[in-house]
Amino acid sequence: MNTAALKKSKKNDVLTITIPQISIITDNPTSGCKPLDIQYSHNINYPTEFDQIKSTQWKIDDQDITTDASFKRTFNDIGKYKVYLNVETDLGCAAQASKTISVGDVIELDFKVLDKNEFCASELVIFEETTVNPKSYDNITWDFGDGEQSLLGIPFHQYVDTGYMDVGLNVSFNAAPAQLQKTTWFT
Known part of the structure; x- marks a missing residue:
């Protein structure tokens, strides 16, 4: 799988390598007490006319979640989770972004x-x-x-x-x- 799109400029025969720039956006903090509700969306910047975004895939740890542009997830169990966004273009270029989520529990201190x-x-x-x-x-x-x-x-x-x-x-x-x-x- 390619990791970058190649484009050749008509001026000066310059070869430019372009990689999709992606980021994960959340509407809440990425840590807190269970149950922790987080809304996810993405920002994709891929300024090339030679290639287009073909697919997006969200994962939490190793589990596929959705191919939608955004989704909401409730974390009910204590732990650390890794949320991934994988993007692939028509030419096979790929990019990945990730964010760690930490879920804790109420602590009765003394x-x-x-x-x-x-x-x-x-x-x-x-x-x-x-x-x-x-x-x-x-x-x-x-x-x-x-x-x-x-x-x-x-x-x-x-x-x-x-x-x-x-x-x-x-x-x-x-x-x-x-x-x-x-x-x-x-x-």
């Missing part, structure tokens, strides 16, 4: 302070995420409420000041975000 309920300033405090069904998160960020943060799964922190601190936990799993904030007193 966390606690380990070992004891009261801490003095300058003591080392250890936090632990206690979510019922913990995941292997794409991202995890702890905000200790005093301007300091950590990217560790089980972080420790030393507060300089006393008082109420709004401790926050932000995570994402397959691009589905979740966050929780708790106010804790440090004496």
Whole structure:
């Protein structure tokens, strides 16, 4: 199969190779919580008078979906999906575009302070995420409420000041975000 169309210009016998330029357009973000509805369409730019677009084929992973110019898909299962658009011309030139879709689930977050309920300033405090069904998160960020943060799964922190601190936990799993904030007193 050709990957480009050849055209010969009458001026100066110049040979120009033209490849269809295609892109996938979505009306929604390409990640989120299930069920995730996404409307797909395409943009094809193939400026040649010698060849025309013959066919388009949409696929998700290895499954053929449609040959229509656009379609809508609902992703009900958690995972990462690859959406492909294949284009072929009358002369057999081909092009492909792809986009990755990440589908996650709602996460019911929780966390606690380990070992004891009261801490003095300058003591080392250890936090632990206690979510019922913990995941292997794409991202995890702890905000200790005093301007300091950590990217560790089980972080420790030393507060300089006393008082109420709004401790926050932000995570994402397959691009589905979740966050929780708790106010804790440090004496």
